[in-house]
Each structure stands twice: as C-alpha cells, then as structure tokens.
Amino acid sequence: MAKTIDRQIVLPWRQVIRISFNALRARLFRSMITTSTLVLAVAFLSYTFAVYAVLEGLWPAADVALQDKILATGFTPTDGHFGTTAKDRWLVVLSLLVCTVGIINAQLMAVTERFREIGTLKCLGALDSFVIKLFVLEAAYQGFLGGAAGSVLGVGTAVLTLWARFGFPVISHVPAVSLGVLFVKSSALAVGLSLIGVMYPAWVAARMQPAIALRSEP
Amino acid sequence: MNGNGTHNVVRLVDVTKVFRMGQEEVHALRGVTLEIKAGEYMSIMGPSGSGKSTLFNMIGALDKPTSGRVFIDEVDVAQLDAYELAWLRCRKIGYIFQTFNLIQVMTAIENVTLPMIFAGMGRDEYMDKGMELLKLVGLAERFQHKPAELSGGQQQRVAVARALANDPAIILADEPTGNLDLTTGEEIISLLKELSQQRGVTIISATHDIKMINVSDRVVWIRDGRIDRIEDREKLQVSVGQVF
Ligand SMILES: Nc1ncnc2c1ncn2[C@@H]1O[C@H](COP(=O)(O)OP(=O)(O)OP(=O)(O)O)[C@@H](O)[C@H]1O
Ligand SMILES: [Mg+2]
Numbered sequence: 001m002a003k004t005i006d007r008q009i010v011l012p013w014r015q016v017i018r019i020s021f022n023a024l025r026a027r028l029f030r031s032m033i034t035t036s037t038l039v040l041a042v043a044f045l046s047y048t049f050a051v052y053a054v055l056e057g058l059w060p061a062a063d064v065a066l067q068d069k070i071l072a073t074g075f076t077p078t079d080g081h082f083g084t085t086a087k088d089r090w091l092v093v094l095s096l097l098v099c100t101v102g103i104i105n106a107q108l109m110a111v112t113e114r115f116r117e118i119g120t121l122k123c124l125g126a127l128d129s130f131v132i133k134l135f136v137l138e139a140a141y142q143g144f145l146g147g148a149a150g151s152v153l154g155v156g157t158a159v160l161t162l163w164a165r166f167g168f169p170v171i172s173h174v175p176a177v178s179l180g181v182l183f184v185k186s187s188a189l190a191v192g193l194s195l196i197g198v199m200y201p202a203w204v205a206a207r208m209q210p211a212i213a214l215r216s217e218p
Numbered sequence: 219m220n221g222n223g224t225h226n227v228v229r230l231v232d233v234t235k236v237f238r239m240g241q242e243e244v245h246a247l248r249g250v251t252l253e254i255k256a257g258e259y260m261s262i263m264g265p266s267g268s269g270k271s272t273l274f275n276m277i278g279a280l281d282k283p284t285s286g287r288v289f290i291d292e293v294d295v296a297q298l299d300a301y302e303l304a305w306l307r308c309r310k311i312g313y314i315f316q317t318f319n320l321i322q323v324m325t326a327i328e329n330v331t332l333p334m335i336f337a338g339m340g341r342d343e344y345m346d347k348g349m350e351l352l353k354l355v356g357l358a359e360r361f362q363h364k365p366a367e368l369s370g371g372q373q374q375r376v377a378v379a380r381a382l383a384n385d386p387a388i389i390l391a392d393e394p395t396g397n398l399d400l401t402t403g404e405e406i407i408s409l410l411k412e413l414s415q416q417r418g419v420t421i422i423s424a425t426h427d428i429k430m431i432n433v434s435d436r437v438v439w440i441r442d443g444r445i446d447r448i449e450d451r452e453k454l455q456v457s458v459g460q461v462f
Contacts, residue, residue, distance in 0.1 A: 004293065005290075005291075005293050005298060005302045005305060005306055005310075006302070006305050006309070007299075007301040007302055007305055008301045008302070008304035008305040008308060008336070009337075009338045011335070011336065011338075015335055019335075022323070022324075022328075023323055026323035026324075027323060116319065117321055117322070119280075119319075120319045120320075120321060121321070121332075122280075122304075122307065123278070123280065123307055123313045123319075124307070124308060124313075124332050124333045124336055124380070125304050125305070125307050125308020125309070125333055125336035125337065125384075126304065126336060127300065127301065127304050128300060130336075209280065209281050209282070210275075210280040210281070210307075211275040211280040211281035212281070214280070214315070214319070
C-alpha cells in the first residue's frame, strides 16, 4: 500500500557552499561584529611581526646615521637580525587566547539568534550534517575575511608608523615577500581560530530537536 | 496523492508528552489516540495551553513523544533514523506556522525552492516549479522580495507555497491564521481548502479560528492534553449553531 519512507540525500557541497555564501553575504554586518575580536587579535599579531620584518628589510640598506637612529629607538638586533622577543611572543599568545574565548562567545550568540532558522531548515529536510557544514563554512569565510582585514590593518600600521619614524627608505626597502608570507599565515590562523570558535555552537545547533529550535524567540 | 481516501495517513496511539522543568512536570498530552484519513481536512481546536502545538509537533515528527506511538503512512516514526526522518519532513509533510518562519535572508523564490534543493532536484526543475507555486498563491511578481518586504498575509502565502514544494501528502499547520487579519486569514483558509479538494492533500490544522470549522471535514477538540470530542462534518452544522 503506502510508499515506504526513503532516505534523504546528502546535499552536494556545491549547494552547501552557495547557500552558506549567500547567508553570510546577507548578514555581512552582523558577521563583522562576530569577527571583530578576531580582526583585532590578528592585527596585533601581524603588527608585532611586521615591525621586525620591515626592520630586517631596512637594516642592510640603512646608512650609519639611520642605523644609529633605529638603535636609539630601542630596537636591538641579535646576531645582526631583528626578531620578536620572548615578551612579544607572550603578548601575542595571550591576545590569541583572549580572542579565542571572545570568538566562541560571539559565535554562540550568533548561532543562538538563528535557532528558529535552524528549526525551520530541519522542517524543510535539512540533515544535522548540513547545519554543521553551513556554520563551519560561514565561520571559514568569516575567519578568512577577518584575518585578511586584520593583517592588512596590522601590517599597514607597522609600515606607516616606521615610515613616519625612519623616513622613505622604509618604503623603498619594504620586504614584500616576508610580509606576504605573514599575511597568508595570519589569515590561515584566523580561519583556524574561527573554526575553533564555531565548533561547539554548531554542534549544539545541529543536535537540537526541531520543535525546541522553533520555540526559541527570534 | 494516493487516491482511495480510506487509509490512515496519520495514526496516533496513546501519545503522551511530559515536559520536565526542574521539579515541575507539565503534562502537555495525556494519551491521545487519533486516526486521520488520506485527503481529510481536519482542524484541531482547543483553548490556549491545551496541547495543540505539542500535538502538531508529534504528528510532524518534530519532537519525540514521552510514550505512545506515531505512525505516518503506517510507518512507526520512532523506528526511523536521521536520514529517513529528514526525508519524511522534506517530502511527506509540508509545515505552516503561525509565525510564518520564512528564512529571513532568503527571497521568496529561494524560500520556496529550498525544500526542492534538499530533495536533490535540479536547478531548472526547481526554479520552474518554484515560480509555478508562487503563481498559485498569487505572488509571482514578488519572487525576489525578502520576507521583511512582504506583508504578513503575503509571507504566509509564500510559506504555503513552500509547504507544497515537494507535493507532500500532508500539510500540517499550527494556527496558520493566528497572526493575520480576518480577510487575509480567510484567503489562507480557502487556499488550504482548495488544495485539499483539488490535490487530495491531507490538511491538519491547529487553530483558534472559528472560520476553520466551516471548511473542516472533522474537528478534534482538545482540552488539557486529552481529546475532548471529535465531530464530523454533518454533526458540525448542528453544534456550530448551538455553540456560536
Ligand atoms: N518545550 C516545552 N517546555 C515546557 N513546557 C512546554 C513546552 N512546550 C509546551 N509546553 C507546555 O505544554 C502545554 C501545552 O502547550 P502547547 O504549546 O501545546 O499549547 P497550545 O494548545 O498550542 O496553546 P496555544 O493555543 O497558546 O498555542 C503548556 O502548558 C505549555 O506550557
Ligand atoms: Mg500553540
């Protein structure tokens, strides 16, 4: 008699990527707020590393007067190279820890706001895995955008402040390659942190019974 | 869908639901047994807090009963795994809510096509069908509007179109006219009635709305988590006269 119940298909990644991208675009301003702690932490990190990278590029090309000026400002090369001090690294790690807690909190709020939407999606036939993928992809985009914005901010500030202090040679000897590597690394780190931040909220959201999710206030 | 109109699309056997809130227990359903035939238009009526929405969630496989069984097309819902449940919610049942529950960041057409995307339909097919459904509810020109740009009645019509996306055998509505004015509510009711007559869709609707009684084949009155009485169409004419 009646047709038996079939099994729901797993949505192809192409569709998941399209849906998550559109969802993020429609909520861009809200996501920027969620991502703001990440932007600031990455900006601080890339600023710290960029200052030394710029000095590394500048030092060999600097004349004695400029080298004296750099040393007089308090930067000291070890074995002729500039690099982060233990204190710098400690501060960076600390800021990343604070940022991780901040992003988990922000994502938890952002996901909670969307419980009703999640319940609706489940009524329309979404699998738990779709809900997880949706949030993970959105967090990956957020991490990438936040990381890119943060490192541009950090590197830009580093270059500009050193330029203001030491003049034009800073610009003409800017170490493009190492700053590029720094940009890529900080963006990747931001994606990683963003994913860590969203894991728990996404898991909670995906496991909710639709009836409970639908009851929550928008 | 399936024509003979005699088999049970939904069957509830002694369904109870208890919510535990700390020390307190709320008995939202206290043993509901109910059979709903294919093609029927059934209304569930009852005072606020009587358990209508809880019953809606049980029939729609949106929540687990504390005890008792729910059969959809004679399949025990408790036996289904996550994939089968998702399939059931996607293909077999269309949901309509008092608060519309459209996805706010999606346009009307995106909302209507989403269930078909979940069902694995191709783009050309789901776009055609989505536009056809929007036409059916009279909103074809507004297909690119987001819910916030539509009136309540229009949003509910988009929700009706979305509920029809995968030609469900059952449309389950929880106070579909609760947030609408009288005229708009009547429009939605006659839309649902048309669907049940023309497509043979089973309509199950929780409601406070007396106008719903006129179009229903049966009315289930619930009170305090129990079925108070069930009235058929013929008897209804009489009792409606008496009560109202
Ligand atoms: N998730 C829940 N947790 C705790 N109690 C609940 C929950 N859902 C429903 N209840 C309780 O169960 C009872 C029945 O609620 P239900 O929402 O089913 O009523 P209703 O008939 O739909 O009312 P209304 O007409 O106001 O929508 C109420 O006492 C309600 O407080
Ligand atoms: Mg209710």
